[in-house]
Amino acid sequence: MWIPTEHEKYGVVIASFRGTVPYGLSLEIGDTVQILEKCDGWYRGFALKNPNVKGIFPSSYVHLKNACVKNKGQFEMVIPTEDSVITEMTSTLRDWGTMWKQLYVRNEGDLFHRLWHIMNEILDLRRQVLVGHLTHDRMKDVKRHITARLDWGNEQLGLDLVPRKEYAMVDPEDISITELYRLMEHRHRKKDTPVQASNHHLFVQMKSLMCSNLGEELEVIFSLFDSKENRPISERFFLRLNRNGLPKAPDKPERHCSLFVDLGSSELRRDVYITVHIIRIGRMGAERKKNACSTQYRRPFGCAVLSIADLLTGDTKDDLILKVYMCNTESEWYQIHENIIKKLNARYNLTGSNAGLAVSLQLLHGDIEQIRREYSSVFSHGVSITRKLGFSNIIMPGEMRNDLYITIERGEFEKGGKSVARNVEVTMFIVESSGQILKDFISFGSGELPASEYHSFVLYHNNSPRWSELLKLPIPVDKFRGAHIRFEFRHCSTKEKGEKKLFGFSFVPLMQEDGRTLPDGTHELIVHKCEENTNLQDTTRYLKLPFSKGILLGNNHQAIKATKESFWITSFLCSTKLTQNGDMLDLLKWRTHPDKITGCLSKIKEIDGSEIVKFLQDTLDTLFGILDENSQKYGSKVFDSLVHIINLLQDSKFHHFKPVMDTYIESHFAGALAYRDLIKVLKWYVDRITEAERQEHIQEVLKAQEYIFKYIVQSRRLFSLATGGQNEEEFRCCIQELLMSVRFFLSQESKGSGALSQSQAVFLSSFPAVYSELLKLFDVREVANLVQDTLGSLPTIVHVDDSLQAVKLQCIGKTVESQLYTNPDSRYILLPVVLHHLHMHLQEQKDLIMCARILSNVFCLIKKNSSEKSVLEEIDVIVASLLDILLRTILEITSRPQPSGSAMRLQFQDVTGEFVACLLSLLRQMTDRHYQQLLDSFNTKEELRDFLLQIFTVFRILIRPEMFPKDWTVMRLVANNVIITTVLYLSDALRKNFLNENFDYKIWDSYFYLAVIFINQLCLQLEMFTPSKKKKVLEKYGDMRVTMGCEIFSMWQNLGEHKLHFIPALIGPFLEVTLIPQADLRNVMIPIFHDMMDWEQRRSGNFKQVEAKLIDKLDSLMSEGKGDETYRELFNSILLKKIERETWRESGVSLIATVTRLMERLLDYRDCMKMGEVDGKKIGCTVSLLNFYKTELNKEEMYIRYIHKLYDLHLKAQNFTEAAYTLLLYDELLEWSDRPLREFLTYPMQTEWQRKEHLHLAIIQNFDRGKCWENGIVLCRKIAEQYESYYDYRNLSKMRMMEASLYDKIMDQQRLEPEFFRVGFYGKKFPFFLRNKEFVCRGHDYERLEAFQQRMLNEFPHAIAMQHANQPDETIFQAEAQYLQIYAVTPIPESQEVLQREGVPDNIKSFYKVNHIWKFRYDRPFHKGTKDKENEFKSLWVERTSLYLVQSLPGISRWFEVEKREVVEMSPLENAIEVLENKNQQLKTLISQCQTRQMQNINPLTMCLNGVIDAAVNGGVSRYQEAFFVKEYILSHPEDGEKIARLRELMLEQAQILEFGLAVHEKFVPQDMRPLHKKLVDQFFVMKSSLGIQEFSACIQASPVHFPNGSPRVCRNSAPASMSPDGTRVIPRRSPLSYPAVNRYSSSSLSSQASAEVSNITGQSESSDEVFNMQPSPSTSSLSSTHSASPNVTSSAPSSARASPLLSDKHKHSRENSCLSPRERPCSAIYPTPVEPSQRLLFNHIGEGALPRSDPNLSAPEKAVNPTPSSWSLDSGKEAKNMSDSGKIISPPVPPRPTQTASPARHTTSVSPSPAGRSPLKGSVQSFTPSPVEYHSPGLISNSPVLSGSYSSGISSLSRCSTSETSGFENQVNEQSAPGPSYSGSEEPGRKESKTPPPYSVYERTLRRPVPLPHSLSIPVTAEPPALPPKPLAARPGHLENGTRRTEPGPRPRPLPRKVSQL
Secondary structure, X not given: OOEEOOOOOEEEEOOOEOOOOOOEOOEOOOOEEEEEEEEOOEEEEEEOOOOOOEEEEEHHHEEEOOEEEEOOOOOOEEEEOOOHHHHHHHHHHHHHHHXXXXXXXXXXXXXXXXXXXXXXXXXXXXXXXHHOOXXXXXXXXXXXXXXXXXXXXXHHOOOOOOOEEOOEEOOOOOXXXXXXXXXXXXXXXXXXXXXXXXXXXXXXXXEEEEOOOOOOEEEEEEEEEEOXXXXXXXXXXXXXXXXXXXXXXXXXXXXXXXXXEEEEHHHOOOOEEEEEEEEEEEOXXXXXXXXXXXXXXXXXXXEEEEEOHHHHHOOOOOEEEEEOEEEOOHHHHHHHHHHHHHOOHHHEXXXXXXXXXXXXXXXEEOOHHHHHHHOHHHXXXXXXXXXXXXXXXXXXXXXXXXXXXXXXXXXXXXXXXXXXXXXXXXXXXXXXXXXXXXXXXXXXXXXXXXXXXXXOOOOOOEOOOEEEEEEEEOOOHHHHOOOEEEEEEEEEOOOOOOOEEEEEEEEEEOEOOOOOEOOOEEEEEEOEEOOOOOOOOOOHHHHOOOOEHHHHHHHOOXXXXXXXXXEEEEEEEEEOOOOOOHHHHHHHOOOOOHHHHHHHHHHHHHOOHHHHHHOHHHHHHHHXXXXXXXHHHHHHHHHHHHHHHHHHOOOHHHHHHHHXXXXXXXXXXXXXXXXXXXXXXXXXXXXXXXXXXXXXXXXXXXXXXXXHHHHHHHHHHHHHHHHOOOOHHHHHHHHHHHHHHHHHHHHOOOOXXXXXXXXXXHHHHHHHHHHHHHHOOOOHHHHHHHHHHHHHOOOOOOOOOHHHHHHHHHHHHHHHHOHHHHOHHHHHHHHHHHHHHHHHHHHHOOOHHHXXXXXXXXXXXXXXXXXXXXXXXXXXHHHHHHHHHHHHHHHHHHHOOOOOOHHHHHHHXXXXXXXXXXXXXXXXXXXXXXXXHHHHXXXXXXXXXXXXHHHHHHHHHHHOHHHOOOOOHHHHHHHHHHHHHXXXXXXXXXXXXXXXXHOOHHHHHHHHHHHHHHHOOHHHOHHHOOHHHHHHHHHHHOOHHHHHHHHHHHHHHHHHHHHHHHOOOOHHHHHHHHOOOOHHHHHHHXXXXXXXXXXXXXXXXXXXXXXXXXXXXXXXXXXXOOOOHHHHHHHHHHHHHHOOOXXXXXXXXXXXXXXXXXXXXXXXXXXXXXXXXXXXHHHHHHHHHHHHHHHHHOOHHHHHHHHHHHHHHHHHHOOHHHHHHHHHHXXXXXXXXXXXXXXXXXXXXXXXXXXXXXXXXXXXXXXXXXXXXXHHHHHHHHHHHHHHHOOOHHHHHHHHHHHHHHHHHHHHOOOOOOOEEEEEEEXXXXXXXXXXXXXXXXXXXXXXXXXHHHHHHHHOOOOEEOOOOOOOOHHHHOOOOOEEEEXXXXXXXXXXXXXXXXXXXXXXXXXXXXOOEEEEEEEEEEEOOOOOOOOHHHHEEEEEEEXXXXXXXXXXXXXXXXXXEEEEEEOHHHHHHHHHHHHHHHHHHHHHHHHOOOOOOOHHHHHHHHHHHHHHHOOHHHHHHHHHOOHHHHHHOHHHHHHHHHHHHHHHHHHHHHHHHHHHHHHHOOHHHHHHHHHHHHHHHHHHHHHOOXXXXXXXXXXXXXXXXOOOOOOOOOOOOOEOOOOOEOOOOOOOOOOOOEOOOOOOOOOHHHHHHHOOOOEEOOOOXXXXXXXXXXXXXXXXXXXXXXOOOOOOOOHHHHOOOOHHHHOOOOXXXXXXXXXXXXXXXXXXXXXXXXXXXXXXXXXXXXXXXXXXOOOHHHHOOOOOOOOEOOOOOOOOOXXXXXXXXXXXXXXXXXXXXXOOOOOOOOOOOOOOOEOHHHOOOOOOOOOOOEOOOOOOEEOOOOOOOOOXXXXXXXXXXXXXXXXXXXXXXXXXXXXXXXXOOOHHHHHHOOOOOOOOOOOOEOOOOOOOOOHHHOOOOOOOOOOOOOOOOOOOHHHHOOOOOOOOOOOOOOOOOXXXXXX
């Protein structure tokens, strides 16, 4: 049975539980669980991370922890009773865990590893705390480390700052807001502004001395030297080096590293240096002499110097190499470091061995204890401490020192009978009074143990040696008295024996007879002469002698011998026990000399402070002893001395001695009667203040009043204890009188001089310190009243003295901080005075920082929820006094400009923050009663209105993001909680007072504005928080946004008709609120829009304003990332539901639909614009949105903005053509006018003309970069016209040159023709702008189908590629998935004018084939009816799908949506006709190219001829004969008679073309290809016979060849006859134009044998000067998945890139292959189907002619066919002018493509324009030589997937290839004359051999078919039509002119065949 748990409430999971049992709860190790019930070893409960899921789990899997339960029962809350630091650690580590993994994902490796280390450290520290074995101090230390690490991690991860008190998190509800602010600020400051350390320490480590010739031991002495004061400032660090220059004791690191401690900030300056002196231990001379003595002397070696400032700049951890210098003359050794510092180069140079000293130096900052903690490794290994000379800046009580520093300065010695000067060595001993030498009290420096004697270094031959060596003598105090120092002087011989000879001594006693020590300073000592054997052990013999010359002269001693010789030393005592001051000694011994007391008390001010504090207790005892002795006589003197000593302790140097005085007062002071004298003297001074002229001494007294009162109080307590409380009343009266005097002096106003106000300021600054003393004797209320009276007596005039006002405020501040104020009784008495002064200062806006601090302290004492009566009364007083002024102050300081200095700004922010915290504290403390009293206190509505406006404004300021630092979420939440509570109180006042007739728009607007920005605050967006943080916030405050939203709704409903005032102003703000992803908030706020629509409808009959505002705001808000799909659905559903019953329902539905559709697009746009999304998706989405703004919303400004966004995207993606078209949209909105335009986006303020000019130039530049030069030319002309109209010839010239350069580029530069792909996006998972739509996309350069398909799948990684080309069904449309259907399509150019024109170069035609395309085609072959296995052509139909786009490509996007699709079916006969037409056209093109030398390589022609002839021999064309020429077919299809005739014509035409082609081929074929040519000729005759052709002339009549346009082209001056290459006269006929074919795809139909032959052919033509490079060219197979971008045979694309699959592979493909291009789908019987054995033979026979180009296995020649489309003719005389005069060849133009065909089986056709005659002006052009293949056809070329007839039937010659619509040959007849004579065949080769390149011929047409253009690219009609290119931008006629749909072109008339007699 399940029982509710009593104690087992909280636990941690210690093993993961999968929850596989029924009702099991899945748990992970480390989860925390709350337990509800238990039963037989099982618990029921939930994991705290997911409290909604409850379940059971084994009790053994959980470790129970102590916890306390709040709200027992259903909603109980369990809080673990562990240390709060542990709780925080646990939750923080959990939060960090997930974020830490994200760091790894985001590749932030550095932070990832650092955080990992910190987390491990925290876990380790957590274990230590949990074990619970730590001492109190250690626990404190561990917690400090933990919190420091937690704060560091939170800061690095951008988490919130945690307020802490004594390392534990604080609950904001438990402390006042001002206290919370202070805690936050303290932690923030700690984090941001590290406190500058005042103490610094220098760590020195000696590494080595690098020197080439050492060989002797060395002493190295480091010290710090102040070059400004020219003295050392530290003791010395001394270490010894061995002969190798390394430290002598490597095992003792403290011997070779030292810490120079206690350097003040003043010492870290450029003129403080580290000096290093090096002394060698060895012979006198450095050179090695044979007879030199072996005695070791200390001799100078070198010196190095480094400025401390250099360490502050560089990285001091690296080793430094210091240069070592030596002085030029030894006598200057004592000042070598000064010379180096001063750079006196003449006095020193580098040591001979060029030595370098390697040292490690590092500056450390902070106090010594901190350094010990942070650099524990340094201290654990051992380090010597080197102190500063003398006391440090701060003397600590209890510090014991007794160090005497002696500097051996110099000596003056006589020669002593020698011819040269002596080598003097000084030896020093310390001798005690007994005559014994004191052992080990001479210290050479830190790092070296003290020694018993000292030997100076020796200067060679110098009678006036200067040493300047500093020694420290740490002699104990008890050894000081009677001890002396003895110096012995010896001459050191350099001879062999090296003896040292004593010649004199000096001595100096350490203490004088009166007890004073040797005074500091330089002492000249007498050198007493003596002999070597003199016994100095008996000190009594010489101690009686004088020791100093100063004493000798002073005492008039008899002259003694050798007073000329002197020795100088400098002494300096640093002692806390001994003194050199006689006055101090006299004062302490006052009882021995009572007569000197007055003098001693007078001299006390002259004694050095350090001497007084050394003997502080003795001095104070002396003073109070004297006072007890005779208070009448010495009272005031003692008082003054006491004041002097008290004020001495105020000095920062002696500040630390205050506790010593406190201890003295508490424990040692015994003056029970002193209080009377002290009060009396103090009152005497206070009474004299107003009269005294000089106030300095009185101010000193007032400054010391704290300690004077301490003495008074302690004295009185001692007296009370001794007497049992006698004279209590008298004492009270004395104090009262004293304070009366004070009040009188405070109330005085200084007249004239400021001395009185200075005294008042001094008193006030120290008065609060007296409170605590008075409380020891008086009741709290009494003291409070005394203080209130005293502070109340201050003069109230504010402008008296600013400094006094500041001090007065400080006094108030200290009062509030004092112990007296914390008591509620005294607080109630003092509060009015405090508030009075605060109010006064705030009103004047003075001393705001101090005011803020005082206010903070006032509120710190008032805890939250204090319902005590006293607290409520205090709040009453504060509200009445300060609320209004507080609001005004915050408004004032936030409206000021912020100061520029960083320190000032910090201060400014601090004061603002503190005032805000005070206001929030006050508001949080206010109850209903307070609010009611406040609102009732306003006398008029105007006052209430001003107050509400003021407080709403202040709240808006508080909500600003910059009000608090970004990681202060805790503070922000508290502030928001207070604000919303206050707003709820005040909204009632708003409803009651400012509605109906009292309606006030301003105040309501302020209210709504506040509510909106409140909800939109970043810190309230809980969705952005971690789950744990969100849970905490919801538990503590709930979702404050919903509360405020409900309040908005409630207030809105109250407005009634006044709502109209806020429409449309509040639409934007309310929309912003509804976009917040909080369901409850949205449900509350969205209905307001219905209300707005309703009221707007009532007012104006529509809601255009609402719609306009909604649309404007939606764009800006959603682009900021607000809103989501859920919002769109919610907005739609709520509003539709709301308007169901409205009369204006229809227009409402329309508005909602519009807004919803806009949201769809904006959401898509935002999703696409995210980082990482591909450019294609972004562009498509932007186009969709841009069109929506243009067509549906008509928002011009938004439209223009998105034009520029799209333009930027195109530039980024390098879609320059699309970028130009995009910018053109903006250009079209502008006129060539001088209307001024405002600054917009990146455009400056300029005229419309200037902006349009700028746009034109940018567009031309982009068209140029996108190689769309024809469009650029049109714009060049337009802008040139403008320049011309303004006579701006300079720019006109530039523009004309630019235009010319574009023409050059058209002719000179190669352009690639892009592929086009149809893409279908199916399924609901696509964005709205793609969903269930189909598009045609313009591919990138060189991009083929496979690459495009892969790109699309990369852009949509979740999409599934559909494996068929059929239209998908409804299930696919509605699927929750993404399906992509991709296949290539063929562009159908709409304008055929240029393509039909002859003589136009391919470079020009290529542009018109792939630009301005509206229509695309895709063919799918299929079999209808029974399939004939012998001849599949009989049943092979083609399904042709035409796609019409909404805009032409290229345009503003690389893809456009398909607007309409048409599907027609082509019968097998029509298909055969089209295949033959294409192949014939391909042959003509290749022959023409070969003739005009356009082909560098004859291979394509060879392969094409071979493919047609060979296939025909093996059954090619004969298959068509079998299928369509048989009786059965003709009878069953009587309607196809004309088509059968057309097919027959084409077959015969093909035979003629082949014969002519073979003739041309013979001329150009290289020698090694002759056998192949012969084979082709033989096979051709076989083919002719199979067709039943014997002679051409015999069959011409039966097979007339027609011109496509039904009328002959007449050429002036042309010869009527037409000759074939072999001299046979050919009379071609015109044939009707039908079944246009596609130009772009060819089928190279070589047999397998032939292809093998051709594959390696290279050679030279018959013409010796014409070399053909027989390199393979890209194949143009009709089945290829891709096609070459340019059809020229000169294409450089590698053939292997476009190879075809092996035949065997092809059989693997299914009929409906995935995403095939039109050329991949076999368009004839060659479509791959399972074949029978008989067919396989046929496949092998026909070879690989029809293979796709993309197959890697296709051989080189098979890929070489690249037909450059060209119209051609066998009419040798066509278009020739004066042909007998010219040897030039006309370059055949690229034929145009047809958009439609004229077959009855297809529904659409296009009308071909009739070719016009040439312009008469051109008649005199030089005539051209007639070419055998010069055939100029105006027919169209259609780009279509074709049916290569070779795959299964062998009819490769019928493969649909690049052909023109022309068929047959035609004589060109002069309009006036009859045909002329023909030329003989012998004349022909001479003309053909001409190597003159074909001229670029441009035909002027009198009749030109107009091509509609976009407005911006249209050119005004001029009298003379412009040269090519004609208007290139083909726009859709219906769309751009009348807005009607494009009309279908009517059927093209077909001319009847003409008979021979008609020619």
